[in-house]
Amino acid sequence: MLTAARARAALRGRLARIPFRARLAAAFGGLFLLAGAGLLGLVVLLARRGITQRLDAIEVSGGDAQPGDGQSMSPTEPSPSAASTAPDAGVTVPSGDGIALRKVVLNAAQSVSDTAVQQIVLWSGIGLLIMTALSALLGWWLAGRALRPVAAVTDAARSISEQNLHERLRLTGPDDELHRLADTFDTMLDRLEKSFDSQRRFVANASHELRTPLSVQRALLEVGLADPLPPGLADVREDLLTSNRDAERLLSALLLLARSDRGLAETDPLEATDLAALARQTVGELRPSAEREGIELTLDVRPLELDGDPVLLRHLLTNLVRNAIQYNEPDGHVHVTITGRTLTVTNTGHPLADDQLARLFEPFQRLGQERTATEGHGLGLSIVRSIAAAHGATVTAEPGTPGGLTVRVDFLGDRWFRER
Structure with a gap:
């Protein structure tokens, strides 16, 4: 049981690695092959049944014929003018050898019918395989056209980043499932763009607002702790000023990052x-x-x-x-x-x-x-x-x-x- 489960899991894994377009084309070809095979089987079955009924009619008609029609016939010397005719088969046979000749005719007809059925099956099978291959190719082409909007969504998802969230698919065409998928993707991008813009505005505004109190703090440190200072306060002043300058550099870097994250629009002067x-x-x-x-x-x-x-x-x-x-x-x-x-x-x-x-x-x-x-x-x-x-x-x-x-x-x- 465990081995069979692992085999099924491995098979599903291999099938999952096949592209969806290939699986769809294979499904088209497989359905055409099954439908064609069913139609071919039905045709062969009906042909065999019709041939069998025809042979039975020939045998019955030959068995009902009476030799000579009142004329005397010898089994060894049949008269060419005396004959029995199988009206359904359209074949006239000598009455003396009627039974034997009927068997020969029936065997020949059976052989011809078997050969005809074999040829039907052979050439119909070849034609079915060719048409299956053509239907698979047609299915590949149709799947590519049907999945083109999905490919557009995939390419857009790969290329979209925080730098170009303004781009949209804007898929045209009928209002079907693929069109609604593209619209949903565009709506998601709208929400993401608003979220990123809000975050950038927050960083820029927070950095800008913090620069003023830091500048005031630095000025107060420089004025309030100006020379001459009591022993020990000079080092404290330098540490405070260093920390203040470090905070100002951080805010300047955040402002620069927020500005560059906005990107350069097509209308920005260069x-x-x-x-x-x-x-x-x-x-x-x-x-x-x-x-x-x-x-x-x-x-x-x-x-x-x-x-x-x-x-x-x-x-x-x-x-x-x-x-x-x-x-x-x-x-x-x-x-x-x-x-x-x-x-x-x-x-x-x-x-x-x-x-x-x-x-x-x-x-x-x-x-x-x-x-x-x-x-x-x-x-x-x-x-x-x-x-x-x-x-x-x-x-x-x-x-x-x-x-x-x-x-x-x-x-x-x-x-x-x-x-x-």
């Missing part, structure tokens, strides 16, 4: 920006901090002009390079390159596991404590991904050899490039 010039400017600003940590910062860029938001693109570069400096090792290096439409930032550091790569771009992720700087809140690569998505770019990360990380940003959308 500026021609040279990404290579921004990279040189960013590397120049961060080089002193890299030198303090003993990090070698190198640059190899080619001109890359695109239409975008220069402020966001500068933050993208700043966060990439700063992250490469912070998550490094003593006497390490950071290399920034721009080739074609690809920006690459490579650094040295400790090896990263595959499961850690999947978490790199999540907010507030700081993988381990092996880094050269203690600043940061784990938002750098989240901001990079958000800004890149707003500019139609993709971000990928690969572990370096023997350690470190390579982050690549590919600008692919034609919207961001034009003839100069």
